[in-house]
Amino acid sequence: xxxxxxxxxxxxxxxxxxxxxxxxxxxxxxxxxxxxxxxxxxxxxxxxxxxxxxxxxxxxxxxxxxxxxxxxxxxxxxxxxxxxxxxxxxxxxxxxxxxxxxxxxxxxxxxxxxxxxxxxxxxxxxxxxxxxxxxxxxxxxxxxxxxxxxxxxxxxxxxxxxxxxxxxxxxxxxxxxxxxxxxxxxxxxxxxxxxxxxxxxxxxxxxxxxxxxxxxxxxxxxxxxxxxxxxxxxxxxxxxxxxxxxxxxxxxxxxxxxxxxxxxxxxxxxxxxxxxxxxxxxxxxxxxxxxxxxxxxxxxxxxxxxxxxxxxxxxxxxxxxxxxxxxxxxxxxxxxxxxxxxxxxxxxxxxxxxxxxxxxxxxxxxxxxxxxxxxxxxxxxxxxxxxxxxxxxxxxxxxxxxxxxxxxxxxxxxxxxxxxxxxxxxxxxxxxxxxxxxxxxx
Numbered sequence: 001x002x003x004x005x006x007x008x009x010x011x012x013x014x015x016x017x018x019x020x021x022x023x024x025x026x027x028x029x030x031x032x033x034x035x036x037x038x039x040x041x042x043x044x045x046x047x048x049x050x051x052x053x054x055x056x057x058x059x060x061x062x063x064x065x066x067x068x069x070x071x072x073x074x075x076x077x078x079x080x081x082x083x084x085x086x087x088x089x090x091x092x093x094x095x096x097x098x099x100x101x102x103x104x105x106x107x108x109x110x111x112x113x114x115x116x117x118x119x120x121x122x123x124x125x126x127x128x129x130x131x132x133x134x135x136x137x138x139x140x141x142x143x144x145x146x147x148x149x150x151x152x153x154x155x156x157x158x159x160x161x162x163x164x165x166x167x168x169x170x171x172x173x174x175x176x177x178x179x180x181x182x183x184x185x186x187x188x189x190x191x192x193x194x195x196x197x198x199x200x201x202x203x204x205x206x207x208x209x210x211x212x213x214x215x216x217x218x219x220x221x222x223x224x225x226x227x228x229x230x231x232x233x234x235x236x237x238x239x240x241x242x243x244x245x246x247x248x249x250x251x252x253x254x255x256x257x258x259x260x261x262x263x264x265x266x267x268x269x270x271x272x273x274x275x276x277x278x279x280x281x282x283x284x285x286x287x288x289x290x291x292x293x294x295x296x297x298x299x300x301x302x303x304x305x306x307x308x309x310x311x312x313x314x315x316x317x318x319x320x321x322x323x324x325x326x327x328x329x330x331x332x333x334x335x336x337x338x339x340x341x342x343x344x345x346x347x348x349x350x351x352x353x354x355x356x357x358x359x360x361x362x363x364x365x366x367x368x369x370x371x372x373x374x375x376x377x378x379x380x381x382x383x384x385x386x387x388x389x390x391x392x393x394x395x396x397x398x399x400x401x402x403x404x405x406x407x408x409x410x411x412x413x414x415x416x417x418x419x420x421x422x423x424x425x426x427x428x429x430x431x432x433x434x435x436x437x438x439x440x441x442x
Contacts, residue, residue, distance in 0.1 A: 018229065019289075019292040019296060021229060021230045022229050022233050022293060022296040022297060023296060024230055025230035025232070025233035025234040025237070026234070026237050026296060028234050028237075029234040029235065029236065029237025029238040029241070032056075032234070032238045033048075033052070033237060033239070033240065033241025033242045036048035036238070036241075036242050037241065048242040049243050052235075052239040052242040052243065053239070053243075056238050056242075057236070057238075057239035059232060059234075059235040060233075060235030060236035061235075062232070063225070063228055063231065063235070064232065064301050064306050066228075067222075067225060067301070067306040067307070067308075067310070068179055068303070068305060070218055070221050070222065070225070071305045071306065071308050071309065072179065073218050074215075074218045074219075074222075074308065074309050074312065074331075075182065075185050075189060075308070075331040076176075076185060076188075076189050076211075076214075077214040078215050078312060078323075078326075078331065079186060079190060079193060079328060079331055080189050080192050080193045080211045081193075081208075081215045081323075082193070082323065082324045082325070082326075082327030082328045083189070083190055083192075083193025083196070083197070084193045084196040084197060084204075084208055085324045086197065086324060087197060088197070089194070089197060089198075092194070092197075094437070095325065095328060095329075095433060098432075098436055099328070099329050099332060099333075099429065099433055100332075100336075102275075102429045102432060103332075103336055103337040103429060104373065106271065106275070106337065106339050106425055106428070106429065107337065107338065107339055107342045107372075107373050108373050109267075109271055109339075110263075110271070110339040110340070110342050110343040110421075111342045111345075111346045111368070111369050111372045112346075112369060113263050113266050113267060113343060114263045114342070114343035114346035114347045115346045115347075115365055115368065115369065117259050117262055117263040118263075118346065118347040118350040118354075119350065119365075121255060121259045123253075123255035123256040123258070123259045123351050123354070124256070124350070124354025124356075125354050125355075126255060127256075127406070144404075144405075144408055145401065145402060145405050145408070166183075166184070167183055167184060167187050168184070168187060169181065169184035169187070169188060172185075172188055179305045182305060182331070182335045183335045183336070186331055186332055186335060189331075196208060215327075218309070219309075219313060221309075222309040222310060222312075222313055223313075225309075226293075226310065229297065232300075233296070233300045237300060240412065253406075253407070253409065256348075256351050256407065256410070257413070257414060260344055260347050260348075260414050260417070260418070261414075263343045263344075263347060264340055264343060264344075264417055264418060264420075264421045267339055267340070267343065267421055267425075268424060272287075272424060272428045275428045275429070275432050276428050276431050276432070279435060279436075280428070280431030280432045280435050281431075282431050282435075286319075287319060287427070287428070287431065290314055290315075290318030290319045291315075291318070291319070291423075291424060292314075293310055293314055294307055294310045294311040294313075294314045294423050295420050295423060295424060298311075298416075298420045298423040299416045299417070299420045300416070302416050302419045303419065304334040304419060304422050305334060307334075307419070308330065311330055311334075311426060311427060312326055312327065312330050315330060315427050315430050319427065319430075321430050321431060321434040322434055322438070325430060325433055325434040326434075329426070329429060329430040330427075333426030334422075334423075337422065337426055337429065338422050339421055339422060339425040340417065340418030340419060340420065340425070341418050341422060342372045342373060342375075343418070344418045345368075345372040345375065345389060346368050346372050348390055348407055349372075349393050349394055349397060349399065350365070350368070351406070351407065352403035352404070352406055352407065353397070353399050355403065355406055356399065356400065356403055358399055360397060365397075368396070371392065371393045371396045371397075375389040375392050375393060387411065390404065391404070
């Protein structure tokens, strides 16, 4: 018979605030992963990597897939609802202009911060030669670099206007079948919403009611999926620890990792408070508390797309942003606003150049600013997409793409950090745009 006190303890856990549940799962996963690694050291026949791949990681994959499953429906429902609710093309153009402008500015500032940090610290200059040789000669790393370079070659082979052409899908069903085509879905949803504004209101009322109801259902699905967030986060963190091959590599790349994290911290505690407090009229402590569930989820999944449903919920419920604004600003941000990724690309490009003994002049570093800013717009909101864009940045400044092997070992952990900044930046811009639109309404 089940002990009633045990049942009560479990029930009390599920009644904890969501941030605490996710944090508990994260810490529990870290501890469990470390215990598996320690057990393997005294039992050589035991493989922690095989164990988590078979029995633990699938729960994390199921959780992430569930969130990705509703990402596209959420974008369609929320964007169409948000645009059609505006009922005024001038408000839509005003909101769109502010959103894109702020996203470009924050990305530009993030890249500049990354460049200043990496030039001042110089992490690549102190990388031991034996570590360089080990990383550059690692067969797994070479194979990964080749795959990344192949993906980047497809992007580089496109014409100058291809990026604009790619925004317009030739088939909505095909675009909606891949989260990497999120920008195409956003275009279709905005186009559909504009048509609803222009069409006679009485004739589109049933369509609007449908999407309003669909949006409510999708948000309810988010709540249901998040009931399993602690389990999913636990599985993902445990698998991350168990799958890490050589922690000594992290020590060798410590200064590089510190440089990236320092730059991200400056953005998080310097740039965003300036926006949120100064222009969004929101206390920054309140902002961070409200965004904590989305930040923890972004940190765990390394995917802005998977985190988007939770980001929307946090911004609307915890920060009080108008759903019309949140449903418009956040889906676009998940695709075109990559502050953390752009900062990382700047640091990584200079670090690789330093490690390989290549001096970058002022013109080349300004090329990094422009290329990283523009590349972030086309970066898919999925784990590892920043590496593909980094190849384009390296090509623009004449640094061998083989240097990517120097940073692959710590990329997964840093990807978690930069995704957290990406999501936080989306929310910061949403608060600013919300404040501006509320003033305009008065």
